[in-house]
Each structure stands twice: as structure tokens, then as C-alpha cells.
Amino acid sequence: MATKLAALVVLVAFLAGPAACEGAFICFNGWLRLPIICPRGSGTPREPVPSTSGSGLSYGYYTTSCPSAETIVTEAVRKAVVVDKNPGIGAGLIRLFFHDCFVRGCDASVLLNTTNSKNSDTEREGPPNKNSLRGFEVIYEAKTAIEAACKNTVSCADIVAFAARDASYFLSDGSINIPMPGGRYDGRESFASETDQLPGPFSNISQLQASFAAKGLNPVEMVTLSGAHTIGRARCMFFSSRFSEMN
Known part of the structure; x- marks a missing residue:
């Protein structure tokens, strides 16, 4: 279990490189309204470029720029998982990272409620995510x-990545300690329609291989x-049909 959990976080960490514009921005001061990251004439927009090597x-x-950043994330995850005794949140943070990276790369687009183009039908509203993402x-x-x-x-993209790393550490009682690089850029666009890229619970082997191969x-x-x-919880509707009798 520990090996699989570690591999999940490592693989997703490098699933995508830099994803949007140069520089950082405050995504939660605009939780319901994403600020413009790169106003016209004030920077060079960068399209999300998936990269299995994690280049950049x-x-x-x-x-140098924020030495306490990773410690702050670690403490927030420790409080939720260990102090509040809620391991399900830890599993949710790992899943949040995976679902973010599988669509548009690791750019925190899964966090957005509205986007720079006023789109409100974001990844959070897509069938694989709606009312199921946690953390x-x-x-x-x-x-x-x-x-x-x-x-x-x-x-925010790096915070999501660091949180998944820390969740794996606390859920494994410290046996998993993964070096996590930083430097991701936050995305400005998010579309529910693009969540169909995520592998589904009813996908067959051919469909799963195709969806993962598309991500390298x-x-x-x-x-x-x-x-x-296998860590965390699943809703009964997704696996009850596999058993002839179940309460």
C-alpha cells in the first residue's frame, strides 16, 4: 500500500510542468472570481504543456521567496488528518491532485468556480468531480x-501538490516521504466537459490504457x-454490482 501511494504522488507530480502564466497570483482572494493573471501587455501567456519529465x-x-510555504502546507494537512483524526481528507487531497493533473496538467484549475472568461461550468462541476472531490x-x-x-x-497549483505529498506522509505514519518540486503556474481556464479525460470506475482495460497513454x-x-x-472510501453505487449479495 505504501509503495503504491508513493508512486501515485510521484507520478502525478511530474505529469505536468508549468501550466499558465509567468508569476503567481492569489486564487483564493478570488475564490468565486478568478483574477486576471497576465493582463494584456503585462506578460507572456503560457499554454498548459503536459510534461512527464516535470521540466521547469x-x-x-x-x-528564498517564501521559506515557510511548505511548512505551512504541512501543518494544515497535519491538522486535518492527524489532529482532527480525519484520514479521509488525506485521501481526498491525493485524489484532488490526481484529478487536477489529469486535466490540463497540474495547474490548480480543479479549484476554480469561475474563470477568466466568466465560465462557471468548471472542472469542479464535471461528473467525476461534482460533490465528490474533498480537501x-x-x-x-x-x-x-x-x-x-x-x-x-x-x-495554488504547488499548494495542491505539496498537500498531496504531505497527505501520503501522514497516512503512511511517516513511512512515505516524497521530495516534491515546485514552480507550477496556476491556470485561468477550467471546463467541466474536459473531465471526461479522467478514467472512470466502469472503464474496461482498453479504455483505461488509452486514457493513461494519452497522458504519456x-x-x-x-x-x-x-x-x-484503494486508499480512502468509495460510494456504494460504484462497486456494489460486483457482489452478488451485499448489505
């Missing part, structure tokens, strides 16, 4: 504390990522 990312990315409150708490310490410095992941990585989903 580096370890200790905020050592938003932990990301919000970490982001708020980080903004108080170093304003306009740390991307081979069958071994697919099995590892799928197996890591």
Missing part, C-alpha cells in the same frame, strides 16, 4: 496562511495509479 520544476523552489478547505487554509506570510508568491503513462504506471485508489 525544482526542489526548494520557494526557499478544498485544507487548501484554502494553507493558501490563506501563506498569503499572510508572503503575498502573491506561492501558486504506460500500463505499469496505470496499474500503480489505479491501485493507489
Whole structure:
């Protein structure tokens, strides 16, 4: 279990590189209204570019600009998972990272309620995510504390990544300690229609292989990522048909 959980976080960490515009922005001061990250004439827009190598990312990315950033995230996750005794939130944070990275890359677009183009039918409203994603409150708490310490410095995309790393650490009682690079950019667009890229609970082997291959992941990585989903809880409707009798 620990090996699969570690592999999930490592693979998703490198599923996508830098994803939007140069620089950081405050995504939670605009939780219902995403600010413009790169106004016209004030920077070079960057389209999300999936990268299995994680090019552009580096370890200790905020050592100089915001040295307390990763510690703040770790404390927020520790409080939710350990102090509040809610391991389900830890599983939710790992799933949140996976669902973010599988669509448009690791750009925090899964957090958005509305976008730069006023679109409100975002990834959060897509069938795989609606009323099932968890852990938003932990990301919000970490982001708020980080903004108080170093304003306009740390991307939400990196906070989601660090939170998934820390969740795996606390859920494994410290046996998993994954180095997580930083340097991701926050996305400005998010569409519910694009969540059909996520592998579904009823997908057959051919469909699963195709969806993972589209992200540059081979069958071994697919099995590892799928197996890591055994942590946490699932709704009865997704597996009850596999048993002839079930209460």
C-alpha cells in the first residue's frame, strides 16, 4: 500500500510542468472570481504543456521567496488528518491532485468556480468531480496562511501538490516521504466537459490504457495509479454490482 501511494504522488507530480502564466497570483482572494493573471501587455501567456519529465520544476523552489510555504502546507494537512483524526481528507487531497493533473496538467484549475472568461461550468462541476472531490478547505487554509506570510508568491497549483505529498506522509505514519518540486503556474481556464479525460470506475482495460497513454503513462504506471485508489472510501453505487449479495 505504501509503495503504491508513493508512486501515485510521484507520478502525478511530474505529469505536468508549468501550466499558465509567468508569476503567481492569489486564487483564493478570488475564490468565486478568478483574477486576471497576465493582463494584456503585462506578460507572456503560457499554454498548459503536459510534461512527464516535470521540466521547469525544482526542489526548494520557494526557499528564498517564501521559506515557510511548505511548512505551512504541512501543518494544515497535519491538522486535518492527524489532529482532527480525519484520514479521509488525506485521501481526498491525493485524489484532488490526481484529478487536477489529469486535466490540463497540474495547474490548480480543479479549484476554480469561475474563470477568466466568466465560465462557471468548471472542472469542479464535471461528473467525476461534482460533490465528490474533498480537501478544498485544507487548501484554502494553507493558501490563506501563506498569503499572510508572503503575498502573491506561492501558486495554488504547488499548494495542491505539496498537500498531496504531505497527505501520503501522514497516512503512511511517516513511512512515505516524497521530495516534491515546485514552480507550477496556476491556470485561468477550467471546463467541466474536459473531465471526461479522467478514467472512470466502469472503464474496461482498453479504455483505461488509452486514457493513461494519452497522458504519456504506460500500463505499469496505470496499474500503480489505479491501485493507489484503494486508499480512502468509495460510494456504494460504484462497486456494489460486483457482489452478488451485499448489505
